[in-house]
Amino acid sequence: MSRGRPRSFDRDIALHAIMEVFWARGYEGAQLVDLTKAIGIAPPSFYAAFGSKEAAFIEVVKLYIETVGAVPMNALNNSTTLREGVQAMLLASIDVALSQTPGGCLLILGVVNCLPENEAARNCLKEARQVTRDLIVKRLRRANAENELPKKANISQIAAFIHGVMQMISFQARDGASRTEIEALINPVLKALD
Amino acid sequence: MSRGRPRSFDRDIALHAIMEVFWARGYEGAQLVDLTKAIGIAPPSFYAAFGSKEAAFIEVVKLYIETVGAVPMNALNNSTTLREGVQAMLLASIDVALSQTPGGCLLILGVVNCLPENEAARNCLKEARQVTRDLIVKRLRRANAENELPKKANISQIAAFIHGVMQMISFQARDGASRTEIEALINPVLKALD
DNA sequence: CTATATCTGTAGTCAAAATTAAAGAAATGT
DNA sequence: ACATTTCTTTAATTTTGACTACAGATATAG
Numbered sequence: 001m002s003r004g005r006p007r008s009f010d011r012d013i014a015l016h017a018i019m020e021v022f023w024a025r026g027y028e029g030a031q032l033v034d035l036t037k038a039i040g041i042a043p044p045s046f047y048a049a050f051g052s053k054e055a056a057f058i059e060v061v062k063l064y065i066e067t068v069g070a071v072p073m074n075a076l077n078n079s080t081t082l083r084e085g086v087q088a089m090l091l092a093s094i095d096v097a098l099s100q101t102p103g104g105c106l107l108i109l110g111v112v113n114c115l116p117e118n119e120a121a122r123n124c125l126k127e128a129r130q131v132t133r134d135l136i137v138k139r140l141r142r143a144n145a146e147n148e149l150p151k152k153a154n155i156s157q158i159a160a161f162i163h164g165v166m167q168m169i170s171f172q173a174r175d176g177a178s179r180t181e182i183e184a185l186i187n188p189v190l191k192a193l194d
Numbered sequence: 195m196s197r198g199r200p201r202s203f204d205r206d207i208a209l210h211a212i213m214e215v216f217w218a219r220g221y222e223g224a225q226l227v228d229l230t231k232a233i234g235i236a237p238p239s240f241y242a243a244f245g246s247k248e249a250a251f252i253e254v255v256k257l258y259i260e261t262v263g264a265v266p267m268n269a270l271n272n273s274t275t276l277r278e279g280v281q282a283m284l285l286a287s288i289d290v291a292l293s294q295t296p297g298g299c300l301l302i303l304g305v306v307n308c309l310p311e312n313e314a315a316r317n318c319l320k321e322a323r324q325v326t327r328d329l330i331v332k333r334l335r336r337a338n339a340e341n342e343l344p345k346k347a348n349i350s351q352i353a354a355f356i357h358g359v360m361q362m363i364s365f366q367a368r369d370g371a372s373r374t375e376i377e378a379l380i381n382p383v384l385k386a387l388d
Numbered sequence: 389c390t391a392t393a394t395c396t397g398t399a400g401t402c403a404a405a406a407t408t409a410a411a412g413a414a415a416t417g418t
Numbered sequence: 419a420c421a422t423t424t425c426t427t428t429a430a431t432t433t434t435g436a437c438t439a440c441a442g443a444t445a446t447a448g
Contacts (some may be wrong), residue, residue, distance in 0.1 A: 198416075235409085238409095
């Protein structure tokens with residue numbers, strides 16, 4: 001089948017390893033030496049496997065969305081009532097945010113400020129956030145169809161606010177807030193949904 | 195009085211100029227060449243006047259708090275009712291967030307991820323955010339004393355949430371949200387205060 | 389067993405970014 | 419005027435970080 005010397009490491013495991021590094025340090029904060037050390041390889045092996053730091057990041061974001069990020073979004077959808085769904089999503093987001101050191105969501109905090117040459121990484125996350133927002137909108141439309149919301153409810157405003165709560169969770173987790181403090185943040189959303 | 199060749203630029207004006215740069219690009223995103231270009235000087239003049247990039251940033255943060263950041267905090271305090279104060283503060287925060295390109299507050303977005311050698315800048319902002327939070331707590335205590343809040347109200351939880359709304363304002367402004375979209379974010383807080 | 393393909397390891401290259409050395413310029417104080 | 423002080427200008431220097439050339443290693447195909 002495949003000729004040549006085989007790779008000395010498992011590419012999937014390596015991708016998970018660098019996901020942790022990008023998650024903890026952000027795109028620019030994660031230096032190549034951190035990535036290669038996390039895998040236990042030398043730079044040429046990294047470039048052979050992933051192409052570039054930027055390409056690796058884009059792949060990591062995809063993996064993050066499919067694994068880490070999927071949990072809250074599934075919790076949102078696999079619920080009968082909107083209120084339960086939003087609550088479950090936000091609680092899962094808190095788990096995600098507190099599962100890393102320092103805390104927070106890669107999609108929200110991974111690239112906030114960046115050098116001009118790293119705009120591609122920032123846009124990659126911006127698009128991912130738009131997908132998150134769209135999923136929330138979709139769930140709200142379903143709730144609307146099921147008469148869980150006033151017909152005149154402004155779906156996109158509510159979605160922006162719910163997404164905003166995920167953002168404050170990430171920021172405060174990054175600043176070192178405790179689980180108790182962060183869990184208290186979600187009450188106003190649930191109250192607003194009643 | 196002061197001997198020697200006089201400075202060719204006004205230090206205060208220069209500080210304001212680099213405040214804009216740090217605000218727009220963040221600490222690491224603002225390169226020295228951006229700072230010196232904004233002032234119109236060469237690197238040695240910058241170092242003679244400010245010491246280092248880090249020292250300049252710390253000075254900028256102080257200036258930002260005293261000028262830009264003071265507006266929302268004064269709005270919070272110069273109000274008879276808590277509700278009016280919070281609303282005025284958040285509206286002022288929106289003005290601040292939308293007054294820069296890209297949007298957002300320097301204290302919230304200036305350093306999110308950073309290289310290990312820039313932890314000092316991150317801590318500087320973290321402390322500034324703590325001051326913001328403390329001011330909100332103080333205003334809530336006053337409201338509590340004036341019987342505007344239930345005696346059992348959890349002041350620090352409410353403060354964390356209000357601060358969180360400022361974070362979502364900044365973050366969504368940075369992502370390009372419109373004034374209308376951002377203004378809609380503050381309704382749930384006001385509702386929660388009733 | 390040989391040729392070929394692909395990986396690894398060492399040791400770089402290259403560019404960018406913060407910082408500074410050194411010489412000349414422009415003010416004050418005597 | 420002259421000495422002194424402090425700034426400006428130009429051109430490095432130094433460091434760091436992403437990326438790679440090249441030689442040696444290890445697999446498959448025939």
